[in-house]
Amino acid sequence: AATPAAGAAAQAAQGDPMILQPRPWSTMLGHPVAFHPYGVPSKYEANLQRRQSPGLTQTAQASVAFAPLQGFFGIITPNGLHFERHHQGWVDIDPDQHRFMINGMVKEPKVYTMDDLMRMPSVSRIHFIECGANTGMEWGNAAVPTVQYTHGMLSCCEYTGVPLKVLLDDCGADLKNGKYVLAEGNDGSSTTRTISMEAALDDVMVAWAMNGEMLRPENGYPLRLVVPGVQGVSWVKWLRRIKVGDQPWNAMNETSAYVDLMPDGMLRQYTSIQECKSVITSPSGGQMLMGKGYYNVSGLAWSGRGKIKQVDVSFDGGRNWRTARLETPILDKCLTRFNIDWVWDGSPAILQSRAMDSTGFVQPRYGQLHAVRGTRSTYHNNAIQSWQVADTGEVFNVHVE
Amino acid sequence: AATPAAGAAAQAAQGDPMILQPRPWSTMLGHPVAFHPYGVPSKYEANLQRRQSPGLTQTAQASVAFAPLQGFFGIITPNGLHFERHHQGWVDIDPDQHRFMINGMVKEPKVYTMDDLMRMPSVSRIHFIECGANTGMEWGNAAVPTVQYTHGMLSCCEYTGVPLKVLLDDCGADLKNGKYVLAEGNDGSSTTRTISMEAALDDVMVAWAMNGEMLRPENGYPLRLVVPGVQGVSWVKWLRRIKVGDQPWNAMNETSAYVDLMPDGMLRQYTSIQECKSVITSPSGGQMLMGKGYYNVSGLAWSGRGKIKQVDVSFDGGRNWRTARLETPILDKCLTRFNIDWVWDGSPAILQSRAMDSTGFVQPRYGQLHAVRGTRSTYHNNAIQSWQVADTGEVFNVHVE
Amino acid sequence: MNAFSLGREATPAELQAWNIDVRPDFKGLPPGSGTVERGNTIWDSTCASCHGTFGESNEVFTPIVGGTTDEDIKTGHVASLLSPAQPVRTTFMKVDTISTMWDFIYRAMPWNKPKSLKPDDVYAVLAYLLNLAEIVPEDYTLSDKNIAEVQARMPNRNGMVFWKGMWDVNGKPDTHNTACMKDCMPDVKVASSLPAYARNSNGDLATQMRIVGPVRGADTLKPAPT
Amino acid sequence: MNAFSLGREATPAELQAWNIDVRPDFKGLPPGSGTVERGNTIWDSTCASCHGTFGESNEVFTPIVGGTTDEDIKTGHVASLLSPAQPVRTTFMKVDTISTMWDFIYRAMPWNKPKSLKPDDVYAVLAYLLNLAEIVPEDYTLSDKNIAEVQARMPNRNGMVFWKGMWDVNGKPDTHNTACMKDCMPDVKVASSLPAYARNSNGDLATQMRIVGPVRGADTLKPAPT
Ligand code: HEC
Ligand code: HEC
Ligand SMILES: [Ca+2]
Numbered sequence A, B: 001a002a003t004p005a006a007g008a009a010a011q012a013a014q015g016d017p018m019i020l021q022p023r024p025w026s027t028m029l030g031h032p033v034a035f036h037p038y039g040v041p042s043k044y045e046a047n048l049q050r051r052q053s054p055g056l057t058q059t060a061q062a063s064v065a066f067a068p069l070q071g072f073f074g075i076i077t078p079n080g081l082h083f084e085r086h087h088q089g090w091v092d093i094d095p096d097q098h099r100f101m102i103n104g105m106v107k108e109p110k111v112y113t114m115d116d117l118m119r120m121p122s123v124s125r126i127h128f129i130e131c132g133a134n135t136g137m138e139w140g141n142a143a144v145p146t147v148q149y150t151h152g153m154l155s156c157c158e159y160t161g162v163p164l165k166v167l168l169d170d171c172g173a174d175l176k177n178g179k180y181v182l183a184e185g186n187d188g189s190s191t192t193r194t195i196s197m198e199a200a201l202d203d204v205m206v207a208w209a210m211n212g213e214m215l216r217p218e219n220g221y222p223l224r225l226v227v228p229g230v231q232g233v234s235w236v237k238w239l240r241r242i243k244v245g246d247q248p249w250n251a252m253n254e255t256s257a258y259v260d261l262m263p264d265g266m267l268r269q270y271t272s273i274q275e276c277k278s279v280i281t282s283p284s285g286g287q288m289l290m291g292k293g294y295y296n297v298s299g300l301a302w303s304g305r306g307k308i309k310q311v312d313v314s315f316d317g318g319r320n321w322r323t324a325r326l327e328t329p330i331l332d333k334c335l336t337r338f339n340i341d342w343v344w345d346g347s348p349a350i351l352q353s354r355a356m357d358s359t360g361f362v363q364p365r366y367g368q369l370h371a372v373r374g375t376r377s378t379y380h381n382n383a384i385q386s387w388q389v390a391d392t393g394e395v396f397n398v399h400v401e
Numbered sequence C, D: 001m002n003a004f005s006l007g008r009e010a011t012p013a014e015l016q017a018w019n020i021d022v023r024p025d026f027k028g029l030p031p032g033s034g035t036v037e038r039g040n041t042i043w044d045s046t047c048a049s050c051h052g053t054f055g056e057s058n059e060v061f062t063p064i065v066g067g068t069t070d071e072d073i074k075t076g077h078v079a080s081l082l083s084p085a086q087p088v089r090t091t092f093m094k095v096d097t098i099s100t101m102w103d104f105i106y107r108a109m110p111w112n113k114p115k116s117l118k119p120d121d122v123y124a125v126l127a128y129l130l131n132l133a134e135i136v137p138e139d140y141t142l143s144d145k146n147i148a149e150v151q152a153r154m155p156n157r158n159g160m161v162f163w164k165g166m167w168d169v170n171g172k173p174d175t176h177n178t179a180c181m182k183d184c185m186p187d188v189k190v191a192s193s194l195p196a197y198a199r200n201s202n203g204d205l206a207t208q209m210r211i212v213g214p215v216r217g218a219d220t221l222k223p224a225p226t
């Protein structure tokens, strides 16, 4: 008889034990339905988690948990992995006790319960949300290892709620003199942000649902503002109040934070729109390619000003570009997934993606961004991201001007 | 001094204690970020669960857990509430041990690992999945109380995977003589279904992801077939094999189950396409309206043959109809959310929705379905659903011919 | 072909291990045989706990055998499918090809230990079921050689129609509603209402609906308000 | 208006309870006052544990005070914002309106017990911070009457620009890349690479990537392979 080693070799020649030896799951009776009345991911997916970036913030309540973009597919963010950004921690509000007020320049200041709001004519739309500070650690130079930390303050959900316009009409808002609205939260921070009346009358929603279910507590349950195309801080969570006014409020998060420091020492305020941006998520920083050959290079593109029109990808650090395939649907102020073929020959390469939106605007290179805004800014970094593939297959975060 | 009762009354006159007395969540420091590295819904949402329908099946492994459509918004189904239908229980496969084979009428039968498949050119698309037996309990008469049980074998996700056509090409499939493909699972049942080559070359995907993350174990982790527009049983889960052939296979689930019993005693086989259908989810059976007045009536429409073109809603049992608003995006073989205004005057009413798809096909009334297919069928019940609102506000499941 | 250099050729042993499907024309059927008698033994030890001793009935599962007649074996069309009096639709009332049963038992049964039967076991247990269904005699040995004869006696072998209308995405529908908008029905007749006992048959509905929003779940532990 | 008969008019008491926002023109500012001295007491007992005794520094939070000069108070533009040598950007270096600080402290501080301060407490603690920032003298009493004077001395009151380009959805962008496709750069220069120490600074990346797929996470507990 053959030795065990020889037996294993013979078997290897015959084929893969994963096929030749029946697996437990194909020879057993599985788990019943509703074993998990509310389901969870496979235990083999545990590596994909929201994570803090060590040293970024001084507390875990005024902080960020980054979404693991390196493991995402398509454009929808699973609610359990939506990025988190709180100013004073997240709270779990009893929706029956929640109230929503509209006041200021309105004929009749009003109070609504969740029951009232959820009876109103609702809309459902898919939009991205990006924190204004996303990619902030990268303003000056390459600082963090993976796309989770460089770009992970980004998510995309189908929101359902009542258009803010419907509510403003319901209260008789003064649309002639009221040029701004203030949104205020009901958490400890009661965060406020000024929203333009133009947006308020266009596509802003007072939303209670994300991806088919109610908002998650971390994302504002039971009510948040959805301000498509605008940085996340304006999407006020645990929303309790909208006030109509004729001047911006200059709130703390409009003066001390979310202002863009320019090379001349001036601070740009109310820089709200998230301009056109993209990033390759696979392969990306901190990953190892599994050998030479074909890869489907995949990433995300978005614009706060409209739809994505085109995404180009470079494999030589920006010298030459090829146009990627865009997955459908391609929606307004929404993530668009792109894919492009690549055959890796095993030599070093620098991968970049460059998005163009429906206004014709093209995502800038770092050099172009630095030339205008310097290197000491924090917010609204939409520069082209570079991933350097070493001949070992390891992918590194680098900046190309 | 006032008595406590008088005090309460005075306060009520002043306003709502939910506003006048600061709530705990607005006067405390909340929870840190990444408190849940993978988040969960609010505790106040616990009523929305997947549930079995008592007495429907004899075991919980060859059974169904229905999705709570009555609580959904928009078109995306949260993965944790996706409906479940298994033949031999669900299994949690180690993706590193999973293999996928293509054989039959191909030049080269091949074996792929998950690593291989996930390197291939992928697509992402949003599609509905409906079990062929959805609304099956309702063929003869009104049988179950809520939309969770009448229509809850329905879900809708963004899927990511490689088009089956890419894989068939990779193995050199004989597209001249190969008119059918067989899909086979890797669970205990190793369920098989015959798929048309036409679909296989069109929009069928070998998918690993749903709604941005890997498939859930209950939904086939790490690999399932996505057969847009076709009943769920063909979306073989835990997919291990595709075989190309020149004849259908007549599998157990193509003969003993998923066949449509006609009034003449014949069984229709391979009735795969889920024809145009819709249902109002709010208000729906087992719910109580909260008094007279305005309601946003909301529901879902879908068609296995294309896009939704129009949804009409009747409030008088089908005598008169009004056209509903359709939310965007409106996609091929995908759920479409509709909404329509309704002012309930407090008197009894019968609510119905009627969808029309891009082929011009109009969802049938029960009378029309019964006239062709009788009352003893089990599958493919796409009749117009009626919800009767009593003057008490309670909503009941009824059938109108 | 092989455009990606991903994946690899399947080995003969791998194909043998997984290529288990059996078609109506018996392509894929492994050689082998089994007697009714041996099938009876396997059935009683391995199947009966779920399907009942005679495969006809028990408290849990829909019977496999029953509802077919000698006349059906002649016509190839099970007459009881027409009868509302027939309590259940058994497997033999529906399945038109014997290959289906061979294929299914081999891949999926016994339910709690699928893929544990050898081909000869499947022939045997299928012979036993065929005998129960009065399709083969008690002393029958089913094999790959004679299975075509059995096929010619399947009670519902002519009872199926491949329904193109719902197979092709462009197939022809069989219902024909129109998008009438006004005065569409002379009068609305409720043909069927949820039976009163069914209001609470799926549990207390108050606990199955959201606690806020436009509606609440009806408290079905109490009678419906009037 | 009131098209839906949903919701109801807010009462005066409700408006009073929630209408707490204060604007740069002091609309919304409640009457009241507080001295630097009382502010010092509140600060030491209620704020210092997080923000440090003098509001200038501690180990945890970005300082509120510091980095501003008498010259800044004159120009209304904080010069140290231009200096890369300035280690941090304090609140007083940036915030242009005193209303912002009043509004924020009243709604959000102390962080672990927000909305526990009375208006007079806010005036007091703000007076204390203004004194630390050398904007008001030690014996100052801040009130709704004199707060406009303080505004006129805010060090960065002229340091902000309302940037329309990124406020309006149709605003004018300030960068102007083009969709060049071929030979776009003479040579590619890597301006900055992830520092070697940062490869493992966010934990072992092997445990942060999926265990199957086109890639694996790099094992950053070991040095990068070469
Ligand atoms: C532990 C319970 C159990 C045992 C033991 C068991 N079965 Fe089954 N059997 C089932 C269940 C449950 C189903 C239905 C599966 C489904 O819904 O897909 C089934 C289905 C079947 C069917 C198809 C019925 C139809 O019409 O779809 C056949 C044939 C069958 N079993 C034969 C057998 C044979 C032969 C054995 C023994 C070798 C056996 N079973 C052992 C539980 C069992
Ligand atoms: C338990 C810790 C804690 C205490 C006590 C506390 N703070 Fe704070 N404070 C913080 C944190 C954390 C932030 C940053 C919040 C954010 O990121 O939104 C902050 C922010 C601030 C800011 C805004 C700084 C900026 O530039 O954004 C001011 C002003 C402030 N605190 C004043 C006070 C005052 C006054 C008190 C006492 C009455 C106080 N704080 C008590 C933790 C604390
Ligand atoms: Ca209530």
Ligand SMILES: [Ca+2]
Pocket (backbone or CB within 6 Å): A250, A269, D096, D097, D160
């Ligand atoms: Ca300002």
Ligand SMILES: [Ca+2]
Pocket (backbone or CB within 6 Å): B096
């Ligand atoms: Ca492996």
Ligand SMILES: [Ca+2]
Pocket (backbone or CB within 6 Å): B250, B269, C096, C097, C160
């Ligand atoms: Ca057939």
Ligand SMILES: [Ca+2]
Pocket (backbone or CB within 6 Å): C052, C053, C054, C057, C058
């Ligand atoms: Ca028995």
Ligand SMILES: [Ca+2]
Pocket (backbone or CB within 6 Å): D052, D053, D054, D057, D058
């Ligand atoms: Ca100190």
Ligand SMILES: [Co+2]
Pocket (backbone or CB within 6 Å): A366, A367, A370, A375, A401, D191
């Ligand atoms: Co630079």
Ligand SMILES: [Co+2]
Pocket (backbone or CB within 6 Å): B366, B367, B370, B375, B401, C191
């Ligand atoms: Co009828």
